[in-house]
Amino acid sequence: MKVRRKPKSKLNLPTRYVLLILTGVCVLALFLSFTLNLNGGPLKTVAGYVFVPMQRGINTLGSWISDSVEGFQSKQELLAENEALQSRVDELTTELNTLRLEQYELDNLRELFELDQKYPSYEKVGARVISNDGGNWFSTFLIDKGENDGIEVDMNVIAGSGLVGIVVDVGPNYAKVRSIIDDTSSVSASTVTTADYCIVNGNLETMNEQQVIEFSNLNNEESAIEIGEQIVTSNISDKYLPGILIGYIQTLQQNANNLTCSGTITPAVDFEHLDEVLVILEKKQTAQE
Amino acid sequence: MRRKIVVLLIIIVCFLLQTTVFQALAFASISPNLLVVVVSAFGFMRGRKEGMWIGFFCGLLLDIFYGSRIGFYGLVYMYIGYLNGLFRKRFFPDDIKLPLILIAASDLACNLIVYLFQFFMRGRFQFGYYLLRIILPELVYTILVTVFLYFAILKINQKLERIEKRSARKFV
Numbered sequence: 001m002k003v004r005r006k007p008k009s010k011l012n013l014p015t016r017y018v019l020l021i022l023t024g025v026c027v028l029a030l031f032l033s034f035t036l037n038l039n040g041g042p043l044k045t046v047a048g049y050v051f052v053p054m055q056r057g058i059n060t061l062g063s064w065i066s067d068s069v070e071g072f073q074s075k076q077e078l079l080a081e082n083e084a085l086q087s088r089v090d091e092l093t094t095e096l097n098t099l100r101l102e103q104y105e106l107d108n109l110r111e112l113f114e115l116d117q118k119y120p121s122y123e124k125v126g127a128r129v130i131s132n133d134g135g136n137w138f139s140t141f142l143i144d145k146g147e148n149d150g151i152e153v154d155m156n157v158i159a160g161s162g163l164v165g166i167v168v169d170v171g172p173n174y175a176k177v178r179s180i181i182d183d184t185s186s187v188s189a190s191t192v193t194t195a196d197y198c199i200v201n202g203n204l205e206t207m208n209e210q211q212v213i214e215f216s217n218l219n220n221e222e223s224a225i226e227i228g229e230q231i232v233t234s235n236i237s238d239k240y241l242p243g244i245l246i247g248y249i250q251t252l253q254q255n256a257n258n259l260t261c262s263g264t265i266t267p268a269v270d271f272e273h274l275d276e277v278l279v280i281l282e283k284k285q286t287a288q289e
Numbered sequence: 290m291r292r293k294i295v296v297l298l299i300i301i302v303c304f305l306l307q308t309t310v311f312q313a314l315a316f317a318s319i320s321p322n323l324l325v326v327v328v329s330a331f332g333f334m335r336g337r338k339e340g341m342w343i344g345f346f347c348g349l350l351l352d353i354f355y356g357s358r359i360g361f362y363g364l365v366y367m368y369i370g371y372l373n374g375l376f377r378k379r380f381f382p383d384d385i386k387l388p389l390i391l392i393a394a395s396d397l398a399c400n401l402i403v404y405l406f407q408f409f410m411r412g413r414f415q416f417g418y419y420l421l422r423i424i425l426p427e428l429v430y431t432i433l434v435t436v437f438l439y440f441a442i443l444k445i446n447q448k449l450e451r452i453e454k455r456s457a458r459k460f461v
Contacts, residue, residue, distance in 0.1 A: 015338040019371055022345055029360035047353045058309045131308035133355045136319050136423050137403055140355055205418055208318060
């Protein structure tokens, strides 16, 4: 049964010691990544070139299958949807007309004040979500664009018109994005109408239960802010560009100090069905730069 | 050599499935943990040493792509592989009870450690919620998948062992 061969020329350490050595290696790596912010280095490059193409392939196959499944949606459903959308189109057209008028007025006023456009249209690059964090604790995902496409750490990621998250790690052909619903994420934000600042925190629990995330420290002395208020990224955030929509206030409650409010926000982005995202190729300028 | 390639292939396939296909197949945003099944299964089928190395590499893979700090998952999975290896003498291929218990315990331990170090330490103290909503559902889903995945790994391992025995007989 047992085949004894001559031990090879390699030195044969007992497993216990190898375990200790590897433990040391891991602890050292943890320590290094905490102090020096090293993250993988060459390992990342190798792993990126091996796994990312495969994940991309599986994903293309998966979206092809789900597309063709969706193709069989019943006619009734489509008709109902069409009707709903039609009424929505009407609604939006009216809204658009009002907005156009207001825009015209605004342009005139801006010309008068010789103001620049407040939010320049940022340069963006589209990317595809190729895989999700393997576990159930965090909400990070990989996109199929990386250093080679000009993506850097701390760039903002959006989908549609809402904020998705921020690039936290980048390899040659992939980048890791931490979404704003991740438990460890926090974003400095402000309300649109009153420009009061608040902090938006991702929360696994509220996200799982009600599809909302938390906000806190909102200054609401005159109770001017109501449910449904838009929350955007603030101009004092050090990593997020100002004026990107985060979501809408869902619940609102006064804190015990009677000065600030906290509550929950429904994100503007559908994180369940995130397929394509846009990366803004511009980073927030901070003072030291 | 043959064994190393096959094991590497199994790890790659499970990693890819876990991060792509099973994320799409998630029930109530819970997906199973395939890598812990692989690490645990090789641990009790092949012993401490192999379990340790396979755990180390699986963990490193997760660290590189998804971990916030490199080395954390490497450490956790390595110990899971090693500890499962201690049960090798009690393992019999026909008996499904021990593998199921070991894999369940491994998944539980893995999630408890993640909770302790990455949530509890940040002041998320509602352990009951996380236990009922994340840890136990993942445990159930993982065990469900284990029933299929474990037999596949078992068969592959038995085939490998047969081939190894045959070629050993030929050359000695």
